[in-house]
Amino acid sequence: MAYSGSTEVRAYSAAYACAFFIEQKFGAPSAYVPPDLDPEGGPRVPLQSLKLHAELAGIGARSFAGDILLHPEFGFMYYASVFTELELPADQPMADNPCPAPSCVSMYRSIGRTPCMKFCPAQCLEGEVDEQGRQKKSRYDMALCAELTQEYETVPKMLAEAVRDEVRSRGAEGLLDPDRKMLWYKVSAGSGAWFAQCFECMRVCPLATQAPQADVISRTEPVRAAAIASQTKKD
Ligand code: SF4
Numbered sequence: 545m546a547y548s549g550s551t552e553v554r555a556y557s558a559a560y561a562c563a564f565f566i567e568q569k570f571g572a573p574s575a576y577v578p579p580d581l582d583p584e585g586g587p588r589v590p591l592q593s594l595k596l597h598a599e600l601a602g603i604g605a606r607s608f609a610g611d612i613l614l615h616p617e618f619g620f621m622y623y624a625s626v627f628t629e630l631e632l633p634a635d636q637p638m639a640d641n642p643c644p645a646p647s648c649v650s651m652y653r654s655i656g657r658t659p660c661m662k663f664c665p666a667q668c669l670e671g672e673v674d675e676q677g678r679q680k681k682s683r684y685d686m687a688l689c690a691e692l693t694q695e696y697e698t699v700p701k702m703l704a705e706a707v708r709d710e711v712r713s714r715g716a717e718g719l720l721d722p723d724r725k726m727l728w729y730k731v732s733a734g735s736g737a738w739f740a741q742c743f744e745c746m747r748v749c750p751l752a753t754q755a756p757q758a759d760v761i762s763r764t765e766p767v768r769a770a771a772i773a774s775q776t777k778k779d
Pocket residue numbers: 609610663664665666667668669688689690692693741742743744745746
């Protein structure tokens with residue numbers, strides 16, 4: 545299942561509800577797949593790769609941006625999975641990978657890098673585009689990306705410092721210190737949990753930003769137009 549919206553939490557909620565729905569309506573045992581709760585591997589390790597589930601289901605293909613899955617119609621999405629014994633026809637992986645987009649191929653031909661590679665502040669993305677404009681090689685340095693973006697260990701330390709501060713106003717100021725603004729930005733712009741990403745690779749990605757269903761205003765345009773038409777009819 546894929547969710548195009550603000551946070552992955554909605555996708556998880558929908559998958560949880562879907563598992564109940566399948567059991568109640570079809571009587572087939574179903575279970576929601578927890579995304580990042582492996583009791584032995586730790587909180588960053590999923591029980592199964594939701595990315596692989598989504599790739600096999602054809603709702604995204606691996607991009608140059610650290611293997612983030614992208615879809616030509618929806619751009620960047622969040623994924624959730626359900627295991628079920630209900631017999632369903634299997635989907636197929638996407639026949640064509642939309643990454644790199646044509647404008648990214650042009651940039652690569654010109655400067656040897658695509659937008660995500662060029663603007664990643666950690667410079668952790670590398671890759672090659674072949675003669676046909678397809679991915680030939682891709683390299684993602686996850687440790688560099690994580691060093692820049694996944695600073696959740698910093699947050700409890702910062703809160704502890706603020707609480708310990710003898711002068712409470714200084715503690716609050718500590719939380720709002722200009723040097724810490726980027727951390728709050730990354731947390732709020734990230735996944736909704738402490739797994740913040742800087743998302744520069746997606747901010748400059750034409751698929752993530754310009755896919756028809758990626759923009760909340762353009763994707764809700766038909767609904768608004770239908771509501772206006774219905775109101776006009778009533779008037
Ligand atoms: S999230 Fe930021 S650091 Fe990580 S790959 Fe994207 S641009 Fe680079």
